[in-house]
Amino acid sequence: MRRFRGAGRARQRPFDIATLFPQLAPLARTSTRLHPRPGSPTVHDSSVGGPLLWPAGEPWPYCDEPHDRQASQTVHSPDDVRLLRHDLAAAEERLRLDPEAPEVTPEERENWERIKVGRPWFDGPIPLLPVAQLYARDVAFPCPPEADLLQVLWCPFDHAERAHPTTALFWRSAATVTEVLDARPEPPVVQSQWYLPEPCLLSPEQVTEYPNPSELPKELRAQLEDMSRWASIDPALYSDYAYDPGELYLNNLCHAPGWKTGGWTCWGLSDPVERPCPDCATDEVPLLTIASSEWDSGSKTWVAEEEPTNPAPPPLGARDGNFTQIDIVGGYNLQLHACPADPSHPHIELVQ
Ligand SMILES: [Zn+2]
Ligand SMILES: [Zn+2]
Structure with missing residues (x-):
């Protein structure tokens, strides 16, 4: 299997938006795009859907919440999906x-x-599935002291009041894991084939992000939508919506699409809401974005450089560079937020 490490560079950003709107400069945040690509990760790799560096002596986590039987006509085993x-x-x-x-x-x-007939519904506890494993040496993310490894797992079912998988985070120091679990339990069925991540290696890339327009001061937002302020730029070079620079900012200049750590919250489904840490009330910040696509027709400046010339066809269903085969509620992001005061405090899930 070809390894794509290092191949996920985005094209040059169109231009430095903070030069045009200096008020944006102090709002710049770094995010790390993960660029998941099909591969055969090991427990020692940062990955999506790959095996985890899980201590042999630690019980595997299960979900025993009730699951939404009405949400799917048929359920499949992970092996059938594969x-x-x-x-x-x-x-x-x-x-x-x-x-x-x-x-x-x-x-x-x-x-x-x-x-296509599906498998029998299963009502017992469901072993969680590995979704992402991030080593701090590969990917920047807020880490509790002593930790250098983040493991994200989820239950591949919809839950009461949450029509998406439920995530669990584990923080570790990789050096403390001396004996690694060699066979994890597998869920007998998954509620949706889109909840089973395809194993991918990562090609991390750091980019600069700015806030979603809905989080900007009103005055700055009005300036961004004022065509005369963009005199030195031709938006038509970067966006199909040449008559609408606000759209150019939203889709190509503020926050990056796709899987990533850090950056700004990707509002879109709802207006911004507060995200206080359940333990200490500090505002939580984006930790990991689990995305349904890497870009769309309106955000082509974010397409990774090698994609247009990649000779290998993507696996069927891998639309818009989505090699993970994950889909959240019909094309949205599940953005996990963590407490900056202590990332081991409970995280917040946000679908946008
Ligand atoms: Zn569950
Ligand atoms: Zn907290």
């Missing part, structure tokens, strides 16, 4: 090499006929 993805990718590759090749083989059809 087989389906394998068959879809194989079919796409076959047709790429030979457009006259059969769209589906008898074996693929047989697999699909079996998989």
Whole structure:
């Protein structure tokens, strides 16, 4: 398997927005885009959906909350989802090499006929799935003292009042894990195939972010939408919405799309809300963004440099550079926020 480490550089940012609007300069924050790419991570790699450096002597976490049976017609086993993805990718590759090749083989059809029926619903406790593992040496994120490893797991089901997977965070010092668990328990079924992350390696890239327009002072927001203030820039070079510089700021200049740590909160589904730490009331800040896509047609300046020329077709369903195969509530982000006073305080989940 080709390793993509180091290949995830975004194109040059269009221009320095803080030169044009100096009031933005003090609001600059660094975020680290993860650029997940298909790979075979080990426990020693930073990854999405890869194996975790989990101590052999520590019990694996389970979710015993009630799950929303109404939310899906059929549920699938993780292995069925993997087989389906394998068959879809194989079919796409076959047709790429030979457009006259059969769209589906008898074996693929047989697999699909079996998989589409689904598996029995399961009501017992669900072992959590690894979602991300981040080593501080690879990716910048707020860490409690002594910790240099963040492990994010989730329960691949919808929950009461939360129509998305529920996450659990574990902070560790990697050096203290001497004996590593070699076989984790696997959920018998997942509520949605989009809740099973595809194993990916990361190509971290640091970028500068500015606040979502809804978090800016009114006066600055009005300036950003005033065409005459953009005289030295031609927005048409960077955005399909050339007549609307506010749109250019929102989609291409403030916060980066895709998987990342740090940066600013990606508001969009709702107006900004307070995010006080449940333990100490300090305002929580973005820790990890679990994204449904890496970019969209309006935010092409954020497309990683190698993508347009990457000769390998993405796995089927990997739209807009989304190699993780994760989808949150139909294309949104699940942005985890952590307490800057002590990141081991309870985190906040925000879908935007
Ligand atoms: Zn659960
Ligand atoms: Zn706190």
